[in-house]
Every structure is written in structure tokens, then in C-alpha cells.
Amino acid sequence: MITAEEIREKYVRNHPSPFCPGCGGGMVLNAMSRAVESAGIDKKDVVAVSGIGCAAWIPSPHWRVDTLHTTHGRAVAFASGVKIADRDLEVMVVSGDGDCAGIGGNHLLHGARNNIDLNVIMVNNGLYAMTGGQVAPTTEHDEKTLTTPYGNPASSFEVAEVVKAAGASHVARWTTYHMKELVKEVEKAVDTKGFSFIEVLAQCPTRKGKKEGMTGIEMLEWYKENTSKDQDSEKMYVGTFCDVERPELTEEIYRQIERLGGE
Amino acid sequence: MKDPGVYFIEGNIACAEAAMKVGCRFYAGYPITPASEVMNHLSKELPKVGGRFVQMEDEIASIASVIGSSWTGLKSMTATSGPGFSLMQENLGYAVMTETPCVIVNVQRAGPSTGQATKPGTGDVMQSRFGSQGDYEMIALSPNSGQEMFDFTVRAFNLAERYRTPVVLLADAGVGQMREKVKIPEDVPVKERKRPSSNETEFFDTDEEDHVPPMPDFGEGHELLVTGSTHLGDGTRDTASFSAQDNLVRRLVAKIDGNRKDIEDWEEKNVDGADLVVVSYGSMSRPARGAVKKAREKGLEVGFFRPKVMWPSPEKRLREIGEDSKVLLAELSLRGYRIEVERCVDSDKFYVYDRLNSLPTIDEVYQKIEEVLS
Numbered sequence: 001m002i003t004a005e006e007i008r009e010k011y012v013r014n015h016p017s018p019f020c021p022g023c024g025g026g027m028v029l030n031a032m033s034r035a036v037e038s039a040g041i042d043k044k045d046v047v048a049v050s051g052i053g054c055a056a057w058i059p060s061p062h063w064r065v066d067t068l069h070t071t072h073g074r075a076v077a078f079a080s081g082v083k084i085a086d087r088d089l090e091v092m093v094v095s096g097d098g099d100c101a102g103i104g105g106n107h108l109l110h111g112a113r114n115n116i117d118l119n120v121i122m123v124n125n126g127l128y129a130m131t132g133g134q135v136a137p138t139t140e141h142d143e144k145t146l147t148t149p150y151g152n153p154a155s156s157f158e159v160a161e162v163v164k165a166a167g168a169s170h171v172a173r174w175t176t177y178h179m180k181e182l183v184k185e186v187e188k189a190v191d192t193k194g195f196s197f198i199e200v201l202a203q204c205p206t207r208k209g210k211k212e213g214m215t216g217i218e219m220l221e222w223y224k225e226n227t228s229k230d231q232d233s234e235k236m237y238v239g240t241f242c243d244v245e246r247p248e249l250t251e252e253i254y255r256q257i258e259r260l261g262g263e
Numbered sequence: 264m265k266d267p268g269v270y271f272i273e274g275n276i277a278c279a280e281a282a283m284k285v286g287c288r289f290y291a292g293y294p295i296t297p298a299s300e301v302m303n304h305l306s307k308e309l310p311k312v313g314g315r316f317v318q319m320e321d322e323i324a325s326i327a328s329v330i331g332s333s334w335t336g337l338k339s340m341t342a343t344s345g346p347g348f349s350l351m352q353e354n355l356g357y358a359v360m361t362e363t364p365c366v367i368v369n370v371q372r373a374g375p376s377t378g379q380a381t382k383p384g385t386g387d388v389m390q391s392r393f394g395s396q397g398d399y400e401m402i403a404l405s406p407n408s409g410q411e412m413f414d415f416t417v418r419a420f421n422l423a424e425r426y427r428t429p430v431v432l433l434a435d436a437g438v439g440q441m442r443e444k445v446k447i448p449e450d451v452p453v454k455e456r457k458r459p460s461s462n463e464t465e466f467f468d469t470d471e472e473d474h475v476p477p478m479p480d481f482g483e484g485h486e487l488l489v490t491g492s493t494h495l496g497d498g499t500r501d502t503a504s505f506s507a508q509d510n511l512v513r514r515l516v517a518k519i520d521g522n523r524k525d526i527e528d529w530e531e532k533n534v535d536g537a538d539l540v541v542v543s544y545g546s547m548s549r550p551a552r553g554a555v556k557k558a559r560e561k562g563l564e565v566g567f568f569r570p571k572v573m574w575p576s577p578e579k580r581l582r583e584i585g586e587d588s589k590v591l592l593a594e595l596s597l598r599g600y601r602i603e604v605e606r607c608v609d610s611d612k613f614y615v616y617d618r619l620n621s622l623p624t625i626d627e628v629y630q631k632i633e634e635v636l637s
Contacts (some may be wrong), residue, residue, distance in 0.1 A: 008580070044483070047481045049480070060490055060500075061488050064480065066486060066487045067486075068481075069491075071357050071491060072352050074323060074327045077323065078328065080319070080331065081327060081339075083333040084332065086335040086482060106324075107320065109320075110319075110320040110324070118356070209279055249317075260311045261311055
């Protein structure tokens with residue numbers, strides 16, 4: 001069994017971290033590293049694509065793989081180009097909730113519809129943290145944020161359900177409290193031939209915790225108390241939303257090329 | 264892919280054929296008039312030569328996937344027109360900042376906004392140079408025939424690979440959708456990107472005189488840090504220091520500006536000693552050249568100057584011309600190249616023939632020449 005030190009040495013760059021104390025970002029990095037390790041993937045073949053925001057900094061500059069730190073919201077689109085160009089690469093996308101479901105929502109929908117073989121980790125802290133804590137598409141109705149001082153007049157949406165409906169092969173949700181389950185789910189994402197989407201609720205003690213009067217640890221406890229692996233529970237469901245086989249875009253493109261004698 | 268030979272084809276088809284010939288193996292795009300023929304043709308032909316073709320959900324995703332593909336080592340391209348080109352601007356700047364070779368074809372139409380989708384225009388000339396935020400230099404080529412749609416597409420790829428930068432093929436509906444004779448040669452010149460030697464770790468800075476660092480591919484074990492944030496030579500993000508911003512942005516600008524002599528290209532005829540030089544580019548340069556010929560037949564001392572590379576602009580040559588001669592800029596827009604030419608020529612010597620919607624006749628341009636010289 002590989003030790004925590006060995007994981008750190010192999011997968012994390014020796015670089016000062018820009019993350020706040022208590023941030024959930026490091027836990028997501030840990031989960032992805034362990035999943036790649038236990039899936040037996042050569043990390044030389046891993047490309048991590050991210051957009052803009054705190055979550056985009058999880059792979060870049062921390063993760064010791066090839067990284068492509070792109071423009072706001074476009075990570076899935078950049079990643080699609082990488083995967084279609086070279087299907088032997090294992091392409092991971094790490095994106096915040098604003099990056100992924102707000103400005104990048106259309107790319108997310110079409111990535112899922114194409115069922116392209118990407119592994120998308122949406123790190124959901126419920127607001128735009130890097131810019132000060134503005135309302136996001138994942139912020140609850142009536143919740144107060146920097147730009148909804150009188151309560152959020154809009155409503156949030158269930159991104160996992162939307163991605164499932166759009167046609168992704170594999171959709172799941174966990175939190176940073178559920179580390180063991182998260183590692184297994186990322187491993188499953190890597191094994192899935194098709195679009196994998198994992199929503200990870202991750203604590204932001206700086207923008208969200210302070211506002212709610214909670215520390216990072218208390219936020220983890222909140223995740224524990226307010227989620228359930230039972231789909232019929234009143235609490236927020238964590239677990240797999242779907243795991244189905246569907247035609248995958250890259251394979252289909254390569255099959256056509258081969259049929260036409262291109263390679 | 265067509266065999267070598269002489270064909271009667273649209274400029275957009277010539278562009279697609281040239282891309283395959285020079286080694287383009289990835290195309291991503293979104294339908295738009297008057298550029299769609301490039302994509303339509305490549306959707307059929309590119310897979311036959313082993314290339315990947317994908318139609319994306321919009322133009323933002325198209326250029327994004329082109330940039331992603333280029334980092335796996337494939338020559339990559341997209342084609343669009345004004346509205347799509349506007350959407351691509353942010354990621355065009357990203358390609359500049361990350362030094363990602365790629366080709367963006369803009370078959371210009373009449374704008375602004377939706378404008379007249381089937382009519383030619385050249386209102387995107389300044390946008391192709393200044394459209395994305397921040398300080399940078401851009402290479403943009405302007406073809407004026409089906410043959411140049413072929414030849415300049417080849418050159419656009421070679422410049423992109425040589426200088427590790429995005430290159431814009433700034434066509435217009437006139438040359439993109441016109442059918443004429445195009446010769447597809449047996450071989451075309453092919454340049455490949457500079458690759459790193461095995462012990463290199465700096466892919467975002469260089470001491471070389473050409474300012475072009477070597478570019479590795481994803482999947483080679485370099486643990487690359489590719490970012491649109493300001494970065495150091497090894498790719499590490501540095502969003503605060505003076506030296507990081509100063510070194511990187513100055514080098515990116517110098518990479519194009521300092522290599523002007525190699526990049527610049529223009530056509531000129533009877534310029535020295537002329538009373539008037541007609542400056543024109545793109546499809547408009549066809550009737551403009553015809554008007555110059557007619558003027559000379561009538562004994563007028565008129566020269567002709569056509570930038571084939573719009574950016575970096577032939578600034579020095581334009582200034583020399585403006586010293587001795589009057590200059591008449593003929594273009595298919597009101598503000599296309601005007602500011603650039605105007606700043607190189609004395610205002611009392613500068614004249615404009617601007618035209619919207621469609622090409623003029625030779626006589627219409629000729630009348631303007633007579634008017635200027637009378």
C-alpha cells in the first residue's frame with residue numbers, strides 16, 4: 001500500500017499553496033491522486049484541464065501531471081480537443097461550480113451529450129469564492145451572498161441531475177467528508193468509457209464558513225449530518241446517479257477514421 | 264484530399280485542401296456563412312487522411328478544442344466569420360499567451376453584428392490584431408484569390424509552427440466563395456514546431472534570438488504547466504512580480520515584431536516615382552489592380568501596393584511610399600485598415616475609396632483615381 005508521504009511525493013508539486021486554511025481543494029487533490037494510483041494509470045498519460053477559479057488551481061500548479069489551465073468556463077471544451085486528438089491520454093477536468101455550471105454550462109451539457117470520455121470533477125462550494133463570495137448557480141434560494149444581500153431571488157439547480165439527463169455515462173455526488181467513497185468514485189470515473197461527472201461538495205471556510213459562522217471542520221460535520229446514501233431520504237443524496245453504457249464520441253470518431261482507411 | 268492538378272474550385276475548398284496538404288490533422292468548427300464550406304469539406308475529407316474532425320457546440324468551444332489538440336502535437340485549425348470570430352477572441356489571446364500554434368480562418372462578411380451574412384466585408388482587420396485583451400502582436404494574412412486561399416493557408420500553418428503562435432487567415436466572402444482556377448502542387452513547404460531536447464525543462468522562455476521556446480507534447484512526461492496566467496519559463500504561474508510580466512509580454516511581442524522581416528510579404532508594382540499609389544488587399548484588390556492598369560494605359564503615373572501580410576503591417580514601406588506619392592486606400596469597409604495606413608501617410612496625401620456590400624467595377628475605382636489626380 002502506498003503511504004500518504006509517497007502519494008504526496010509522487011503527485012504533488014513542491015510549490016507554495018495558494019489555498020486558504022481549511023479549504024477543501026487539497027482533499028480533492030488527494031482523492032484524485034489516490035484514484036489515479038489505484039487505477040494503475042501511468043501519470044505520464046494524465047492531462048488535467050481546468051478553467052478559472054479556486055477549483056481550477058487544484059490541478060494547476062499542484063498536481064504533478066500535464067496541466068492545461070484555461071479560460072473561465074471552457075475547461076470541458078479544451079479537454080474535448082485533447083481527448084479527440086489523442087485518445088490514449090486520460091483527461092481529467094477540475095472545475096468549480098461557477099466555472100462548470102455557470103459560465104461553462106453549455107460546454108458541460110454538450111460534453112455529456114457527446115458522452116466524450118472525460119472525467120469531470122465539479123468542486124461545489126456554492127458561491128464564487130475567489131472573487132469574494134458572489135451568488136452562483138448552485139446557491140440556495142433566499143441565501144445571502146455578497147451580491148444577494150437581501151437573499152437569493154433565484155434558485156439553484158441540481159447539476160448532477162442535469163448532466164445525467166444530458167446523457168453522461170456516469171454521474172455521482174459526494175462531499176469532502178466522504179473521502180473513501182470519493183476515491184472509489186474517481187477510480188470508477190477513470191475506468192468508465194464515457195463522460196463521468198462527479199460533483200464534490202467542498203467546504204470554503206473563508207467565503208461560506210465565515211458567513212454561516214462555521215469552521216472548515218464544522219462544515220465537514222454539516223456534510224455528514226445533512227447528506228444520505230439513501231435516495232429516499234429527505235437529506236441530500238450522495239452516491240451514484242447513473243452508470244450506463246452509451247456510444248462514446250472519441251471511439252466513434254476513431255472508428256469512422258479507421259473505416260475510411262485514415263489510419 | 265485532391266491529387267495534384269489544376270481545379271476550378273471555391274476559395275474555401277482550396278483552403279481546406281491546403282490545410283490537409285500541409286499536415287493539419289485536427290479541425291473543430293461551428294457552421295457560419297460564408298465560411299462553412301471549409302468545415303463541410305473537411306468533415307468529409309479529413310478522416311480519410313487520419314485527421315480528427317468535430318463540430319462543436321459553438322465557436323468558443325471550437326477554438327478551445329483546437330488549442331487543446333495542438334498540445335498533443337497535431338496541427339489544428341478552425342474557420343469562422345465575424346460573429347464567430349468575436350466569440351473566439353478570449354481564447355485567441357489564450358493561444359498567444361500559452362504560445363500554442365494554430366490557424367484561425369476568418370472569412371469576413373459585412374458587419375457589424377449579423378450584418379449581411381452573404382456579402383463580403385473587411386471590417387475585422389483591426390479586430391484580428393487587437394480583438395483580445397492585453398498587449399500582444401498577431402500574424403494575419405490576406406489572400407486575394409482562390410490560389411492564395413491555398414498558398415496562404417499553407418503559409419499560415421508554417422508561420423504558426425515556426426513562431427509558436429496563432430495565425431489568422433483573414434479572408435473575405437469574395438475570395439472564400441468565388442470559384443476560380445487553383446493549382447494544387449505535388450508538394451508544399453512544411454515547417455514543424457521546434458521540439459525540446461531531452462534535458463530541457465523551460466518551455467515558456469528562451470535565450471534564442473528568435474524568441475521562440477521549444478514546445479513539447481502532452482503525454483511525454485514533462486509534467487507541463489500550461490496557463491493563461493503570467494508565468495515563468497517553467498510554466499509556474501506568477502501573478503504578481505514585475506519581472507514575470509515584463510519578461511513574458513515583451514518576449515511575446517518581440518517574437519512577432521522582431522521577426523517582421525521573415526514574416527512580412529507584399530506585392531508592389533510601379534510604386535517608385537508614382538504620383539499616386541493605390542493600396543488595396545483582399546478581394547477588393549482585384550478591381551483596384553484593374554483600375555491601376557487602366558490608369559497607366561491612359562498615361563497616369565499610378566502604382567499598386569498590396570499587403571499580403573496585414574499584421575505585422577508593412578509600416579516602413581507604407582511610410583516610404585507616403586513620402587513621395589499620394590496614397591489611395593481601396594477597401595471593402597469604412598474602418599478596416601484605414602487607421603493603420605492613415606498613420607503612415609501625411610493627411611494631405613491620403614485618400615480613400617471605401618465600399619460596402621459588394622465589389623465595385625474597375626471603372627468605379629478608376630473614376631476615384633482620376634478624381635484624386637485631377
